[in-house]
Amino acid sequence: MPAPRRRDGAGAVRDRADACPGAWRRHAAADGALARFRPVGGAVAAAELRLLAGAAGNAPLELTSRGSWQVRGLSDQGADDLAVALSGVGGEAPLLDAQGRDVPCSVVASPRTPAADAPARVIADALRGRTDVPGRLLVAVDDGSGDVLGLDADVTVVLGGTLHLAGTPTDVTGDPAALALAAVEAFLAVRGDAWRVAEVGADRVLEGLRPGERFGSSERPEPLTRPEALEVLPRLGEVGAKAAGVLADLADEGAVLRATPWRTVVLRDAPADAVARLDGLVETGRSRWSTLSACVGAPRCARSHTDVRGDLARAVATGRAGGLLPAHWVGCSRACGTPAGPVAVVEGTPSGTYRTVVRAGRVSR
Structure with a gap:
């Protein structure tokens, strides 16, 4: 990916490229290489899930705040082998295609x-393998329910509705995929070194979509069906090997799996006994963990001042964490993984204590 030169409109020179990891470009963490795999609208196949879990070994898979899968603690060779294996799975919406290309940014959809x-x-396939698309960019397809619209993605298209840019509604309509791709191209044309639409402003991107350009039909497909769906919550987005195995088995039996930006997994058309089979492996009902998230913390992150996940588990066990207000626990001021929306960020300090900051929220790493 070309190194950016200057933040548009701010005058500050960026001295580093977008560092978001992917299937082939990994983050060097304290516990080894971290590879990230961006599903197409959250889709993951049983074979892919088994490969991810096998590569993770005894460590859990991680779900991110953009519905991506992460595998930690890999060797460089192990990460390469995993990417090659995933390239051979195939299917309509693979994590990696047959050429080994992943999606450069997150493309989420109503699950x-x-x-x-x-x-x-269509959006993901058009973007695969491109090096000019920042990893921080977020594209969303909303079914009209407003679920992913609330993420304030850089580019959101609503089925049968309008285009939103960085959370700002516009009057531009059209075929959802064509409209989203046109908006991405309009952003790339003016982005300079920016990673997000908000950095250049929605108005500048909107200018690239005018005047009078047509993007096909904006009619909503009818009927808009929502199958029976089960949503399960892996604690802190961690999917252990046993849970991954059961989810893969359920997918083999007809369940359609979708990872979500809320670090949950939605199962459409799940078998009747799915809850019983997942009991004890993930949260399947009301839970104090439903409003909690966290960075990985020490010792897996060298920057973290605290054992975030261990401290949070102890706080939940004693009733000191988990409630109506979303809380995100982090081990340093970088606050990796902070979800969108109002959130209490519980930040670890060098002294080993925590301080709480309530913020409007942002999507970070």
């Missing part, structure tokens, strides 16, 4: 609605 799947596939 309960099949109608959002096809536009997400």
